[in-house]
Amino acid sequence: MTFDAAYILVSLKVAIRFLHVTLLLSVIPLAVGIAVGTPIAVCRKFRVRAVSQAANILIPVLKGIPLVLYVLILNFLILKPLDRLAPYYAWADRLRVMDKIYIGIAAMSAWAAVTISETMRSALNSVPAGQYEACFSVGLTRTQALRRIIMPQALKFAVPVLCNNFIGLIKGSSIVYVIGILDILGGAMTSAQINYRFLEAYIAAALIYWMLCLTVERVSWRLEKRFKLKTGG
Amino acid sequence: MGKLFDAALVFDYMPAILSRIHITFLIVAVAVAGGTFLGLLLALARLRRVPVLNAAAVFYISFVRGTPVIIQMFIVYYGFPLLLGLAGIDINRWGRLNFVLVSYVLNNAAFMAEIIRSAVASVPAGQTEAAWSVGLSGFQTLRRIVLPQAFLTAFPAFGARVVNAMQDTSLAFTLGVLDMLGQAQAIGIRTYHVLEGYVVVALVFIAASLLLEKSFSWMGKKLLPN
Amino acid sequence: MIQVRGVRKSFGKNEVLRGVGFDVKKGGVVVILGPSGSGKTTLLRCINFLENADDGEMTIGDLSVRFKHATKKEILRVRRRTAMVFQSYNLFNNKNAIENVMEGLVTARKIPVAEAYETAKRQLDKVGLSGKYDAYPSQLSGGQQQRVAIARAVSLNPEVILFDEPTSALDPELVGEVLAVMRAVAREGITMLVVTHEMSFAHDIADHVLFMDGGLVVEEGTPREIFTRPKEPRTRQFLDRILLKYDYSI
Numbered sequence: 001m002t003f004d005a006a007y008i009l010v011s012l013k014v015a016i017r018f019l020h021v022t023l024l025l026s027v028i029p030l031a032v033g034i035a036v037g038t039p040i041a042v043c044r045k046f047r048v049r050a051v052s053q054a055a056n057i058l059i060p061v062l063k064g065i066p067l068v069l070y071v072l073i074l075n076f077l078i079l080k081p082l083d084r085l086a087p088y089y090a091w092a093d094r095l096r097v098m099d100k101i102y103i104g105i106a107a108m109s110a111w112a113a114v115t116i117s118e119t120m121r122s123a124l125n126s127v128p129a130g131q132y133e134a135c136f137s138v139g140l141t142r143t144q145a146l147r148r149i150i151m152p153q154a155l156k157f158a159v160p161v162l163c164n165n166f167i168g169l170i171k172g173s174s175i176v177y178v179i180g181i182l183d184i185l186g187g188a189m190t191s192a193q194i195n196y197r198f199l200e201a202y203i204a205a206a207l208i209y210w211m212l213c214l215t216v217e218r219v220s221w222r223l224e225k226r227f228k229l230k231t232g233g
Numbered sequence: 234m235g236k237l238f239d240a241a242l243v244f245d246y247m248p249a250i251l252s253r254i255h256i257t258f259l260i261v262a263v264a265v266a267g268g269t270f271l272g273l274l275l276a277l278a279r280l281r282r283v284p285v286l287n288a289a290a291v292f293y294i295s296f297v298r299g300t301p302v303i304i305q306m307f308i309v310y311y312g313f314p315l316l317l318g319l320a321g322i323d324i325n326r327w328g329r330l331n332f333v334l335v336s337y338v339l340n341n342a343a344f345m346a347e348i349i350r351s352a353v354a355s356v357p358a359g360q361t362e363a364a365w366s367v368g369l370s371g372f373q374t375l376r377r378i379v380l381p382q383a384f385l386t387a388f389p390a391f392g393a394r395v396v397n398a399m400q401d402t403s404l405a406f407t408l409g410v411l412d413m414l415g416q417a418q419a420i421g422i423r424t425y426h427v428l429e430g431y432v433v434v435a436l437v438f439i440a441a442s443l444l445l446e447k448s449f450s451w452m453g454k455k456l457l458p459n
Numbered sequence: 460m461i462q463v464r465g466v467r468k469s470f471g472k473n474e475v476l477r478g479v480g481f482d483v484k485k486g487g488v489v490v491i492l493g494p495s496g497s498g499k500t501t502l503l504r505c506i507n508f509l510e511n512a513d514d515g516e517m518t519i520g521d522l523s524v525r526f527k528h529a530t531k532k533e534i535l536r537v538r539r540r541t542a543m544v545f546q547s548y549n550l551f552n553n554k555n556a557i558e559n560v561m562e563g564l565v566t567a568r569k570i571p572v573a574e575a576y577e578t579a580k581r582q583l584d585k586v587g588l589s590g591k592y593d594a595y596p597s598q599l600s601g602g603q604q605q606r607v608a609i610a611r612a613v614s615l616n617p618e619v620i621l622f623d624e625p626t627s628a629l630d631p632e633l634v635g636e637v638l639a640v641m642r643a644v645a646r647e648g649i650t651m652l653v654v655t656h657e658m659s660f661a662h663d664i665a666d667h668v669l670f671m672d673g674g675l676v677v678e679e680g681t682p683r684e685i686f687t688r689p690k691e692p693r694t695r696q697f698l699d700r701i702l703l704k705y706d707y708s709i
Binding site: 002 | 298403446
């Protein structure tokens with residue numbers, strides 16, 4: 001078999017139609033990850049008893065599980081019960097054969113929550129203790145201190161790392177192909193199924209992921225620059 | 234079809250799955266060793282601004298860091314034989330594991346290059362100037378003054394990279410390599426109990442990640458007493 | 460009027476405060492002296508609940524609290540009656556000078572923005588920073604930052620301002636401008652509790668001096684009593700050493 005660059009273009013055209021799937025699989029988990037991970041990080045920072053104790057044990061453990069296992073295990077946990085319900089309930093049968101993108105989003109979101117809670121924790125720790133003390137000394141409550149003083153400063157640290165997390169989510173989302181979701185990678189593969197041009201299809205998919213990641217990197221630089229301007233240093 | 238999850242099977246499957254752990258270790262060891270070596274060369278090309286090579290390194294590092302490792306693996310699997318075929322080398326009979334090893338080395342090289350480059354760049358210029366002032370050659374300066382200092386700076390990022398590399402090996406099964414996850418799936422096909430196998434693999438990865446993290450932070454403390 | 464009684468605080472096995480008590484009269488300036496490690500800073504931090512003391516109680520005006528059992532509400536009320544000036548300034552890095560002063564007024568005290576702005580301007584003018592309203596902390600010298608911090612504390616009109624070694628982090632040539640501002644604050648009749656090594660300030664401005672060592676108040680009195688006729692050998696030893704080191708400043 002020889003290599004024919006023209007087929008890259010063919011695969012590109014097919015794969016790009018699945019761009020929205022990859023974006024759904026990375027943007028929603030990013031949002032969920034921030035929404036869930038930030039409160040966890042705040043509870044750990046302020047040592048809110050129950051939550052912080054649970055998180056201190058769970059987060060390091062969950063961090064050790066590779067993303068592909070999140071996808072495989074969640075796929076199994078959601079599909080198996082549906083398999084059993086399917087003979088009795090029509091909705092279960094429909095869910096079972098439906099596009100599995102919701103499973104992918106759930107798995108990516110769980111993984112993102114773990115990753116991003118760690119990002120936010122180091123962001124909160126990046127703000128010097130004196131800033132917290134100054135807040136309390138002028139009579140701000142914890143919530144006021146967080147919202148007005150700590151978070152704005154923590155974000156300066158967090159934004160580039162969150163952009164990195166986002167890049168990780170975009171690249172990681174390709175893993176959902178193991179449970180048969182048609183994203184950019186899956187889409188590129190469908191084109192190869194017809195003409196057996198696998199190498200060209202993989203290169204086409206890689207190019208799209210690359211462009212996505214470069215775009216996020218650009219945005220990250222912009223944001224960083226803006227934060228630097230805002231605090232005058 | 235039995236229960237959804239049978240805890241007893243976790244123990245039953247443990248030995249069979251653990252018997253494939255050497256594959257994971259092999260991939261990590263080769264990927265980190267080969268990746269560090271290649272990464273050092275890439276970093277040097279960038280730091281010295283070697284014409285052409287510098288641009289090629291920038292391009293290569295950006296591509297590897299901007300694309301999923303799973304795709305890189307398949308590109309190597311389909312592309313490497315073609316590339317070597319041009320040079321008259323026939324590797325069509327290579328086992329799949331070899332392709333996994335090559336792709337993980339290439340993948341880690343890019344990450345290691347960035348870690349090494351930024352660590353070397355963080356060593357103050359005064360250190361290099363001082364080394365020159367006492368008559369050290371360029372290579373001596375690098376080997377005796379700059380790299381040892383850069384090593385300390387790079388160490389935490391290096392540790393994090395090794396943990397990531399280990400987690401990335403969980404994708405080798407997609408190329409048909411019979412590692413722990415491959416074994417779990419093989420058992421699942423035979424017995425219709427795949428979840429228990431996944432749980433075993435998850436436990437092994439959790440233990441390995443915690444162990445690696447702890448030992449790197451322990452070594453970090455030994456290296457940097459302050 | 461502030462009364463502090465029986466403050467105890469341990470860090471692990473290390474007992475840093477072993478039952479400290481003292482009074483500060485309204486408008487009074489109390490200076491706490493003592494060797495490093497004597498518990499001065501910890502005492503200030505306990506008063507502001509930046510550390511949780513193990514025992515003791517405090518009355519500020521009509522508000523009485525027991526350190527060990529203070530509720531969140533009580534802590535907030537204490538903090539809103541006190542203000543603190545830190546050794547490392549601790550200006551809010553994401554706010555410029557005038558916003559730093561306004562933050563507590565607007566967010567904690569719910570004072571209207573326009574009014575808070577006027578107050579902040581007045582206070583910054585008083586510490587000699589009229590031209591620096593828009594400067595961020597990273598654009599100010601240490602002395603300027605500390606002057607903003609003092610303006611921030613004074614503007615809250617607290618019952619007492621706690622000064623935690625306010626000049627220790629400053630380059631020597633910047634100490635004078637901060638001390639001058641502190642003298643002006645004292646002359647306005649604002650109640651101050653000051654931990655410092657600046658003997659000249661203690662000597663000229665304080666109306667009461669506490670000497671602490673080993674987690675206890677070893678000796679207290681007027682500056683004249685403490686500086687000229689110290690009764691305790693430990694006080695004498697400390698003063699001899701410090702006056703030798705700082706003899707230019709007295």
